Structures are given as C-alpha cells and as structure tokens.
Amino acid sequence: MEGGSLVALSLVVGLLALAVALAAGWGRPDPGEPPGDTAGKKANGVSVKKPLGSKKLKQQQQRSRKEKHPQHNFTHPLLASALKGHSGNITCLDFSSNGKYLATCSDDRTVRIWSTKDFLERDHRCRQANVELDHATLVRFSPDCRAFIVWLANENTLRVYKMAKREDGGFTFTAAPEDFPKKHKAPIINIAIAETGKFIMTASSDTTILIWNLKGEVLATINTTQMNNAHATISPCSRFVAACGFTPDVKVWEVRFKKTGNFPEVVRAFELKGHTARVYSFAFSNDSRRMATVSKDGTWKVWDTSVEYKKQQNPYLLLTGRHDEAASRPCRLALSPDAQVLALASGCSLWLYNTRRGKQEEHFRQAHGEPVADLTFDTTGRFLASCGDRAVRVFHNAPGHRAVVEEMQGLLRKATNESTRQRLQQQLSQAQAALDSLEAPRG
Structure with a gap:
C-alpha cells in the first residue's frame, strides 16, 4: 500500500507540474510573431495575428521625418x-x-x-x-x-x-x-x-x-x-x-x-x-x-x-x-x-x-x-x-584687411607727393583700425 501511495502521489505532482507549464506557455507569443506584439489571439484553437497598426506605424514615420538632426556648433573669433x-x-x-x-x-x-x-x-x-x-x-x-x-x-x-x-x-x-x-x-x-x-x-x-x-x-x-x-x-x-x-x-x-x-x-x-x-x-x-x-x-x-x-x-x-x-x-x-x-x-x-x-x-x-x-x-x-x-x-576676411595694410604701407614708403602721402596715411589708419577690431577678440 505504501508503494502504491507513493506512485499515486508522484503522478499527481507530475500532472500539476504539466498543468503549470502549459498555463505559462499559453501566453507566450508565437515563434514567428514579432517581439512585443500582443495582437495575436486564439480563436477556436487557431492563432490569429493582427498586423501592426498601420496608423501607429504611419505616425512613427512622420515623427521620424520631423525629427531634426542636431545643429552643428562652431565658434571662432572671426565668425561674424x-x-x-x-x-x-x-x-x-x-x-x-x-x-x-x-x-x-x-x-x-x-x-x-x-x-x-x-x-x-x-x-x-x-x-x-x-x-x-x-x-x-x-x-x-x-x-x-x-x-x-x-x-x-x-x-x-x-x-x-x-x-x-x-x-x-x-x-x-x-x-x-x-x-x-x-x-x-x-x-x-x-x-x-x-x-x-x-x-x-x-x-x-x-x-x-x-x-x-x-x-x-x-x-x-x-x-x-x-x-x-x-x-x-x-x-x-x-x-x-x-x-x-x-x-x-x-x-x-x-x-x-x-x-x-x-x-x-x-x-x-x-x-x-x-x-x-x-x-x-x-x-x-x-x-x-x-x-x-x-x-x-x-x-x-x-x-x-x-x-x-x-x-x-x-x-x-x-x-x-x-x-x-x-x-x-x-x-x-x-x-x-x-x-x-x-x-x-x-x-x-x-x-x-x-x-x-x-x-x-x-x-x-x-x-x-x-x-x-x-x-x-x-x-x-x-x-x-x-x-x-x-x-x-x-566669416570676417581678416587676411584681406592685412593685405590692404601691407599694400598701403608699401605705397606710403614710395609716395613723394605730400597730398598723396596724407591720403594713403588716412587709408592705412582706417584699414589698421578695422584689422585691430578683428584681432582684439583673439587676444
């Protein structure tokens, strides 16, 4: 009798374990079903899958198109x-x-x-x-x-x-x-x-x-x-x-x-x-x-x-x-x-x-x-x-200002007429002031 009781008890435990396993597997998605898709349903014992909602997919695509890429950041003292x-x-x-x-x-x-x-x-x-x-x-x-x-x-x-x-x-x-x-x-x-x-x-x-x-x-x-x-x-x-x-x-x-x-x-x-x-x-x-x-x-x-x-x-x-x-x-x-x-x-x-x-x-x-x-x-x-x-x-064209300063300095050295020298000196001063204003932020 003791042996028969043990066999019966083992059979009951096995049946319970099988029931638990089946219950756990019942809610799992089909192997071919995309992960996270909970649209799959059972109807008359047959798995019926709904495709992903086209409206939701369309909204995701629209959001993706509207998303802006990060703006490239660039700084420089000559960036105007x-x-x-x-x-x-x-x-x-x-x-x-x-x-x-x-x-x-x-x-x-x-x-x-x-x-x-x-x-x-x-x-x-x-x-x-x-x-x-x-x-x-x-x-x-x-x-x-x-x-x-x-x-x-x-x-x-x-x-x-x-x-x-x-x-x-x-x-x-x-x-x-x-x-x-x-x-x-x-x-x-x-x-x-x-x-x-x-x-x-x-x-x-x-x-x-x-x-x-x-x-x-x-x-x-x-x-x-x-x-x-x-x-x-x-x-x-x-x-x-x-x-x-x-x-x-x-x-x-x-x-x-x-x-x-x-x-x-x-x-x-x-x-x-x-x-x-x-x-x-x-x-x-x-x-x-x-x-x-x-x-x-x-x-x-x-x-x-x-x-x-x-x-x-x-x-x-x-x-x-x-x-x-x-x-x-x-x-x-x-x-x-x-x-x-x-x-x-x-x-x-x-x-x-x-x-x-x-x-x-x-x-x-x-x-x-x-x-x-x-x-x-x-x-x-x-x-x-x-x-x-x-x-x-x-960008500010600082090299252009430097070139004008160099040119004015060269012309000033060659000038012999006083009125010409005064005109060149005025142009040189203006070009130098413009260049200094650009160079100042650079220390």
Whole structure:
C-alpha cells in the first residue's frame, strides 16, 4: 500500500507540474510573431495575428521625418554670424551684384534671400521663396537683382523667379510660366548669368556647356573634351566662359556678341597650363584680370590673365602655393574681389591664404557638420560665406584687411607727393583700425 501511495502521489505532482507549464506557455507569443506584439489571439484553437497598426506605424514615420538632426556648433573669433533657417542642407549661395542680398537654396524646397546689412546683428532677416514640387540645387541672382534663376533637382532644368518689392520692404516671388527646355543628359555642376545680362551658362558633369539666351533658347554648345567637367563659370566681365575637369589645365572661351546684340559665335581664347594633375576648381577676380586654380597635385596657383590672346600671348603664372589636402580629396575655391585672398574648402574645413606671399593665414577647422558645398566672398571682400549643413557661416576676411595694410604701407614708403602721402596715411589708419577690431577678440 505504501508503494502504491507513493506512485499515486508522484503522478499527481507530475500532472500539476504539466498543468503549470502549459498555463505559462499559453501566453507566450508565437515563434514567428514579432517581439512585443500582443495582437495575436486564439480563436477556436487557431492563432490569429493582427498586423501592426498601420496608423501607429504611419505616425512613427512622420515623427521620424520631423525629427531634426542636431545643429552643428562652431565658434571662432572671426565668425561674424551663422544664418539659420533652412531645415535641410544648403547646397548653393550667391551674393547679389549690389551687395545687398545673399541667396541660398536647400533641399527643403525653399530659396531664402538674406539681407547682408544684418550679418553683424543678432537677428538675421530673410524672405522665403518656395520651389513647388521640387527643390533647387543651384541659385544665381540676375545682374539687376530683380530676379534669380535656380536649377531644379528633379526636373533637371532652369526656372526663373522674378522678385517684386512690397511696401513693407519684403518681396514677392513669381515663377516664370515655363521652365527652360531640358537639354542636359548628365548632372549639372554649375549655372551662371553674364553680368551684361546677355546670356546664361549651364554646365554638366560630362563635357557639355550650354550657352542660352534669356528666352530659354540654346545659342551654342561647347564640348570641353576633358572626359568630365569639374567646374565651369562666366568671368565677371561677361566676356569669357571657363571650365576645368579631368585634365591638368583650365580652358577658356570667348563668348562674342555684335554691337547690335546678335550672337555670332564662341571661340577658344586661352588655357591655364602648369598643374600636373586634374584641376578641381578655379575662380576669377572681380576685374577678370586674375584667376586662381587648385589641383590634385597639391598646389594652388594665381595667374595674370590680362593678356592679348589674339596675339598668342599666354597668361602669366604669378604664384604657386601648397595645399596638401588637395592631394587626397577634392577642393573648392573662392578668390576675393581684389585677388588678395584665396579661400579653399576641403571636407568640412576652410583655409585662407595670402596670394602675395602664399602664406596660410587662417584655418577654420570643422566649420560645418557636412562637407562644404559652396563658398564665396561678398562683393566688398569684407566677408567670406560658406555652406554645407543647414547654416551659412559668414566669416570676417581678416587676411584681406592685412593685405590692404601691407599694400598701403608699401605705397606710403614710395609716395613723394605730400597730398598723396596724407591720403594713403588716412587709408592705412582706417584699414589698421578695422584689422585691430578683428584681432582684439583673439587676444
């Protein structure tokens, strides 16, 4: 009897343990069910799973899109201001010829027009133009500052916006009824408007440059024959179009117009030869008498381009400087209006060089959270603006002030006329005071 009781007791304990195990397993999710999904139910002994709520998933996706990435923080004694307002990365910037405005475009489907007189103020006013159903990758002011053109990322064409000033000082922006026809087959690298207002240039990453009239008609097609284009633009004098790419030179063409305004032709003018590897970028001085280039060979060069190319005269090389960053990654370049300062961008950082001595004078390390997309000096040469992330960094051009001081000191030593000496001394004092005000915060 005792043995039978023990067997019965063991059987009861085993049945209880099995019941507990089954009860515990009943609430576990199916092996194929996503963790945390409690939507699975039992109906007639069959596991019925509900998909994750589409409404909840949609809300999560919307929140994810609205979440802003942390703004990149950067400080420097020469940082004049950071223009913030775009919700996407800024791809291009352009100063108006009258120096009053800065235009920026972003993948947030807007173009913003900033007032340059607010650069040193706490608040930075801007007006916004929306790019319907698309976004702009490039923006350029018209010479009269009453319009701007943009390159549309999705439509792959030019759109013109007219600007009209309101009584309250703001602007209204009206897009032209029709965009330019689609002509390029490869991605666009740059657009530009001649200061004379006679033509527009667009350049793509293959070997194509198109010259347009303002009505959207192609006047000429230039084949650069250099495997691909890296950069192209119009000279400030509106006489030349230049391009660089895979080859170690810069090719320059003259765009000719008759006195009647008719367009006859584009002819080859001259080349800048001297680099030993591909040229990444170049820029003109404001008077088009100087050009600067930067190459994969790790050097930058300054050239005198005020030559009579029709008499087979070649540009003169004035100076060669080193920029080791260029040997390992592409660079962008900007030249101050007076050609005294060269700005280079590699990755997220900026460097400023004196073009007389080839000396590096400033280095803005990690100025942006993303690689620099564009940089340019304002029309006065007081400021350098750059973009890449969601803010425009505006820097004081301290090297430019130093260059003016050096120039005035040299002219003063050579001056013999007393009235000339007094005028130069006044200019020197003003330049020195401006430089001292920038240097003071740096101790």
